[in-house]
Amino acid sequence: MPRTISTSLIEARNLRVYFYVKKGALGKRGIVKAVDGVDLVIEERGIVTLVGESGCGKTTLGKTVAGLLKPTSGEILFRGKSITRMNRKEYMEYRRSVQIVHQDPYASLNPTKTVFQTLSYPLMRWKLVRGRAEAEEKVKELLRLVGLTPPEEFMRKYPHQLSGGQRQRVVIARAISVNPSLVVADEPITMIDVSLRLGILDLLLKLREELGTAYLFITHDFGAARYFSAKGGGVIAVMYLGKIVEIGPAEEIIQHPLHPYTKALIDAVPVPDPEISRKKRMPPLRSLDIPSPLSPPPGCKFHTRCPDAMPVCAEKEPPLVEVRPGHYVACWLYAK
Template sequence: MELIRVENLRIYFPLKKSILGGVRGWVRAVDGVDLVIGSRTAVSIVGESGSGKTTLGKAVAGLVRPTSGRVLWRGRDVYSLPKEEYALFRRRVQYMPQDPYSAFNPSKTVFDHLCIPLMRWGKASNRLECVDAVAKILESVKVTPPEEYMFRYPHQLSGGERQRILFARIMMVEPELVVTDEPVSAIDVALRVDQMNLMLDFLERLGVSYLFISHELASARYMAERGGGFIAVMYLGRIVEQGPPRQLVENPLHPYTEALVDATPELDLERARSKRLRLRSVDVPKPYEEIKGCRFSNRCPDAMPRCFEEEPPLIEVSSGRLVRCWKFVKR
């Protein structure tokens, strides 16, 4: 079943001339994105810093109004829902921020952070009743022993623990989709798989879907592959390639996806040595620069004259595999 449909979404931010105002251009954070997210699945968005991942994720969660285009939730335009339905949407579609610390009140304990929503959603009627419920929640996200963590303040937790507690708080409202913004980038590599497994466990048991945002391909692949979804690769506000995780990583089509694959660290030293980053330039154009032609053309090792003239369309090259590159457009 389709939960979210993003249609030709554009989100532009004004580029201020000075603190006194005046607009000298637009940052095209998201620039014509289409995306469908079904139920019980994990869709991964991958791309480098500034490619528009967070802005897209926030728009899907109802937090950034589109400049144009639409975000549909179960077929209804999120940004024109009546107040009550919008509140229901905000409960069913949750956003987990890139920096978990920002989601906590530093003067409240873990217990407070979990007890308050429990009481709000009628799952406990007083603080005493919360104790057992909070302990169970902490156990469910493997923050144990619960009695040791319950009365800690946010600054007394590790990044991974904060992430898990925030995740637990989000799960309490029984969402159907969680936009997780770089949930594993701030935690130890050894704990990343653990955190992703925890999320996947909720997918399997409760059917919750994820829009999993990541700047690295390995985690994006793990989530999408295990969650039965796909990966969409973003570059400067646009999707440049989309496809099933294994195919996309093992046989990347777009030169930018190829560069992402080549930039992924390799344990096998021989294979690592044979990898060469095929980029012509490391400079990423500014998101407010007008670019004629393909947005990747200044860095692309395969660029041809046409690439500097016209931007290629996103085309389907085989079932579920989309790419935006002139190399795949038949003349």
């Protein structure tokens, strides 16, 4: 990744997040390197989609960017300043500016609080409104913004009175209520009805137009990654065992994937066209399962499954190189 003079909204530099776990019955210590040397830039109003299989580290990376997990090493810069070197005021400003939307809209709302209570709390906490009347006005505005109308009706409801899609809209309203510059959206549509999923993504894109929010969108679904990043003019980053193995403009990644892992994933995914989908077959991977993150392979972490593996792949980690403008890949097929 190019290191511009950092006026970017968020920049992660050589970020590592390790978890220490007990291994086996004897309690031998093991390390899971959930994020293992990631560089990532998110510009103001930018869109970055992280896509990968479960266990690739995409959620850990998202939580770390949002300040919910502490990096083991490396840095996160918020508007050019490392978050570990901020004073209290600056740090609070960063925490307000980066909000998160979790996967499960059923678990992320307090069932004993009305929509009004849920949405007014952050407004009060960040002193964005004074008094109940002002809070009500602001909450109504937020509900209109996320398409929950009439707002007077939704304000009084409890989460159990809302559908999954409506709950996720409340969660999104809560995230944007404090005027964040970045929203980390972690699988925001996975638990939503199929017919409503694109509606949630469209809502996030609309909010970006109106409020200038940047997104770090996390998904396991290449179709959703493509839709969100392509419509928003953003990039897709493919993660594997804690590393970004390929990153580039959305359609470029989908139409011309370079990394054997990205190719395998895009080849494998069923598509809503029987003629095309039936021609798909399991890509010739050497192993179906992701290796244990407790003992990832040396060199390129994908080499144990890669159909194109060469001797060098087991020895040295491939660098991330720019193969086409803006399209980077970490693979020895493309690196010298």
